[in-house]
Amino acid sequence: MSGSSDFSSLGLAVGHATDVAGATGLTVIRMLEAEPAMRGAAAIVGRATATREVPTVTADHVAKRVDAILLTGGSAYGLDAAAGVMRWMEERGRGFPIAGGVVPIVPAAAVFDLAPLGRFDVRPTAQMAYDACERATTHEIAEGSVGAGTGCTVGKAAGRGHAMKGGVGCALERQGDVIVAAVAVVNAFGDVRDGNGRIIAGARDASGTWLDSAAVIEQASLGGAPAPATAGAPQTTLCAIATNVHFSGHDLQQLARASSAALYKRITPAGTAFDGDIVFAMGPQGAGASAPLPSVEILAVRALESAIERAVRFAKGRDGIPGLADA
Secondary structure (H helix, E strand, O other): OEOOOEOHHHOEEEEEEEEOOOOEEEEEEEEOOOOOOEEEEEEEOOOOOOEEOHHHHOOOOOOOOEOEEEEEOOHHHHHHHHHHHHHHHHHOOOOEEEOOEEEOOOOEEEOOOOOOOOOOOOOOOHHHHHHHHHHOEOEOOEOEOOHHHOOOEEOOOOOHHHOEEOEEEEEEEEEOOEEEEEEEEEEOOOEEEOOOOOEEEOOEOOOOOEOOHHHHHHHHHHOOOOOOOOOOOOOEEEEEEEEOEOOOHHHHHHHHHHHOHHHHHHEEOOOOOOOOOEEEEEEEOOOOEOOOHHHHHHHHHHHHHHHHHHHHHOOOOEOOEOOHHHO
């Protein structure tokens, strides 16, 4: 489903590539061709990450730029698809300048979608990433079961038979001249909740009643039994936020970290030992809007909360796993 967010005011475009049969895909967030690269940062929230080039978006890295961010399926295998983004960027002369050419800076992170949907041996490719860059758009961005959200599921604490479909969501918040956009790929171990704290997608029993993943895990632990899900289960929520406010590398890092509050508010539990949750942040290298960091943090959390919710609201069920968009 196409969303209503328009990222053109940030000079950003979002592109998807989807392998429906394989139940995997990827999502690229890149600058428009006429726009300069942005400064990047990242906050690692989970403890089971699959990432590439994350050190390039630390405050003390020499590059001090990000040309695109890749959010991909395929677990660590899917990270190879970043080569397609780099090729697309290099052809346009976009990247960190060196003698003889450029090196595009493309941090990437992956969700574990090798199961339960699709096939284990199907992963996103570099050509898919190249095509996603070509198709990227600033508005009417598809959401739900597309791109990196294709093979996503949520509420896996009680096992596959009780899970629901996850996906990808986009949102934008604006306050005066300040803008924050968010993209979330939701493949969570836990349940997803709305703004009032009610579960809207997650683990359910045979009658459709919410099991409450956090309660399932707690009860299993208190009873001396292992939690139903293990480290081999597929989960992770990947997030990216972007703002038009100029921040130092250090403050942009703080913005990424503060934005992770959205995960804990909307996904229960989040950031577990079985999740690879991560939040990327982007902001202008040069001149931009001006606002205090705490104010932008509030907008960022709000935008990311909305993106997380939209990811499941627009997700369609498949292969026996229901989605909220099925009705």
